[in-house]
Amino acid sequence: MSKRNRRYENAVRYGRCGMCDADIPLEHFFERGDVVSCGGCGAEYVIQALQPVRLKVQEEEQGARRKRSMKQGGI
Numbered sequence: 001m002s003k004r005n006r007r008y009e010n011a012v013r014y015g016r017c018g019m020c021d022a023d024i025p026l027e028h029f030f031e032r033g034d035v036v037s038c039g040g041c042g043a044e045y046v047i048q049a050l051q052p053v054r055l056k057v058q059e060e061e062q063g064a065r066r067k068r069s070m071k072q073g074g075i
């Protein structure tokens with residue numbers, strides 16, 4: 001039991017798409033603020049929280065200039 005606990009951190013979490021009700025897999029490397037898209041309907045969500053998972057619909061252009069975290073991702 002205890003030996004497996006660590007692996008749990010790397011387990012894929014799932015968000016729920018509000019549009020089509022599909023599960024959206026959030027792999028362990030996703031962080032708050034990242035954008036994920038639903039494989040079912042293509043809706044985009046910003047990750048608001050990971051524990052528990054909370055997704056917010058990515059608004060199209062409307063509030064375009066909200067705090068955007070300028071992250072330099074390593075490729």
Ligand SMILES: [Zn+2]
Pocket residue numbers: 017018019020021022038039040041042043
């Ligand atoms: Zn969807």
